[in-house]
Amino acid sequence: MSIEEKENEIIEEFAMFDDWADKYEYLIDLGKSLPKLDDNNKTDDKLIKGCQSKVWMHSELIDGKVIYTADSDAIITKGMVALMVRVLSNQSPDEVIDSKLDFVEKIGLTKHLSPTRSNGLLSMIKQMKLDALAYKQLKS
Amino acid sequence: MTAPGATLKSSLDIKKIREDFPILSSEVNGKPLIYFDSASTAQKPKVVIDSVSNFYKYQNANVHRGVHTLSQEITVAYEKARVTIQHHLNAAHPHEIIFTKGATESINLVAHSFGKKYIQEGDEIIISEMEHHSNILPWQQVCEEKGAILKVIPMNEAGELMLDEFEKLLSPKTKIVAVNHISNTLGTINPIKAIIELAHRNHTPILIDGAQAVSHTLVDVQSLDADFYCFSGHKLFGPTGVGVLYGKEKYLNEMPPYQVGGGTIKTVTFKKTEYADLPLKFEAGTPHIAGGIGLAEAIKYVNLLGLENIAAYENSLLEYATIELNKIEELRIIGNAKNKTSVISFVVEGLHPFDIGTILDQLGIAVRTGHHCTQPIMQHYGIQGTVRVSFAFYNTKDEIDTFIKGLERAIKMLK
Numbered sequence A: 001m002s003i004e005e006k007e008n009e010i011i012e013e014f015a016m017f018d019d020w021a022d023k024y025e026y027l028i029d030l031g032k033s034l035p036k037l038d039d040n041n042k043t044d045d046k047l048i049k050g051c052q053s054k055v056w057m058h059s060e061l062i063d064g065k066v067i068y069t070a071d072s073d074a075i076i077t078k079g080m081v082a083l084m085v086r087v088l089s090n091q092s093p094d095e096v097i098d099s100k101l102d103f104v105e106k107i108g109l110t111k112h113l114s115p116t117r118s119n120g121l122l123s124m125i126k127q128m129k130l131d132a133l134a135y136k137q138l139k140s
Numbered sequence B: 001m002t003a004p005g006a007t008l009k010s011s012l013d014i015k016k017i018r019e020d021f022p023i024l025s026s027e028v029n030g031k032p033l034i035y036f037d038s039a040s041t042a043q044k045p046k047v048v049i050d051s052v053s054n055f056y057k058y059q060n061a062n063v064h065r066g067v068h069t070l071s072q073e074i075t076v077a078y079e080k081a082r083v084t085i086q087h088h089l090n091a092a093h094p095h096e097i098i099f100t101k102g103a104t105e106s107i108n109l110v111a112h113s114f115g116k117k118y119i120q121e122g123d124e125i126i127i128s129e130m131e132h133h134s135n136i137l138p139w140q141q142v143c144e145e146k147g148a149i150l151k152v153i154p155m156n157e158a159g160e161l162m163l164d165e166f167e168k169l170l171s172p173k174t175k176i177v178a179v180n181h182i183s184n185t186l187g188t189i190n191p192i193k194a195i196i197e198l199a200h201r202n203h204t205p206i207l208i209d210g211a212q213a214v215s216h217t218l219v220d221v222q223s224l225d226a227d228f229y230c231f232s233g234h235k236l237f238g239p240t241g242v243g244v245l246y247g248k249e250k251y252l253n254e255m256p257p258y259q260v261g262g263g264t265i266k267t268v269t270f271k272k273t274e275y276a277d278l279p280l281k282f283e284a285g286t287p288h289i290a291g292g293i294g295l296a297e298a299i300k301y302v303n304l305l306g307l308e309n310i311a312a313y314e315n316s317l318l319e320y321a322t323i324e325l326n327k328i329e330e331l332r333i334i335g336n337a338k339n340k341t342s343v344i345s346f347v348v349e350g351l352h353p354f355d356i357g358t359i360l361d362q363l364g365i366a367v368r369t370g371h372h373c374t375q376p377i378m379q380h381y382g383i384q385g386t387v388r389v390s391f392a393f394y395n396t397k398d399e400i401d402t403f404i405k406g407l408e409r410a411i412k413m414l415k
């Protein structure tokens, strides 16, 4: 599935909720079901520091696709992290680099990505793209 | 103590007071705003907003500069604001009141100028374990520059400073002590009178960071005998970007300027500059004129209500909220000093403060989460952060009830 198809899938899922609480409960469930990063991957070089919640992100290139795994100590942040991993993982570096990720706006969770939010999510996306860029340069 | 369910008694007409604060009738995320973050910054009454807006509409001119009428009038108004602040703190002279941009700048000013004049290699500076970063970093920097040593008064588990330990830290090498009046994270009201006395017995001057105190209690710098006392306007219902440093004349006279430039001089030649007298020596550049005037209005407003009435009412909010919060099983209040102001920090077992704050925000309830610029306190308790609620006199028992319901809902969602 392409990034856009995955984004559309998520937008459809969120369209089922008409109030904020259901939306957040779903996000919390996503956070809870995201496999934990094992502790030996939760090292400081994988840590993306927000002021409040922490995000750890790890990536590998397997068969030309970037595989991301990630974790957070805050569950709502982790739910957002899960969405990002679902959308961006298993895509080629180019696709990751070009992704616009406007599904976040469409599901009404933009405020988690505003630069003033101290949850490290925006920095995580930046890092995901930087990793993809590094893999791309490695290949060429 | 007020029984839960009863309305809190107060000599203040809270309903009427709330009408003075336009923002309190607004909605956030479709819910009526419940503002429990006054320790970060307090909301502004209409008199303050009007004074700022009237300044720009009808009075705008530069101070201390012009020959023209507007400039002279605003200079008089600005200096009147200084006198209002002087009287409020019961300072001996208006020129002991220095306008700054806030508590942070006031502390930086003292650390820089006092440090330059009085601190040498091997000297010691004492702060406490419960300081805001704004009252740690400037001293750390002086220590680095001068080769001085930073000592820290420890606190006990309740979040109270250990004065016997403080006594042991004092020595002939101690050049200055800097502690807060009230902790922004724990709500602890420190016994500053006793702390000042101990410092003075050691012939050491002391700075009190009153950022959290001035909105809850009357401060008399002369009866306290504080050498320096500082606060921010915005936490006292005044504008942002303006603050105050009170300093005893003898120190301010001896200290070199902090920043230099327009307004701070008597004569300038390329060889030598003669600096102006107090307070202008410490007020480089065009000041925040509207801020100073707005702050004086805020002080008048608070005095109209009476700080004793305010403190009594806020105490009843504190007691009620503490009782209600303690009913939640997994919840632990951080900071249980006997003498506390209306600030409550707490953690909920297994939950991240950030998640709790995010859900409360959806319910229109503004709280603060994180380390509150006091990481050493977090290290003391071995936690990452807390949720903090802080009340002002415009908050109500009903709001606390709504908040408790919201918190219970958040916990249920997040568990």
Ligand SMILES: Cc1ncc(COP(=O)(O)O)c(C=O)c1O
Binding pocket: B039, B040, B101, B102, B103, B104, B105, B132, B134, B135, B180, B182, B183, B184, B209, B211, B212, B232
């Ligand atoms: C105890 C204390 N000191 C200093 C400050 C810094 O105040 P400002 O940011 O207004 O300079 C604060 C603000 O949170 C505070 O609570």
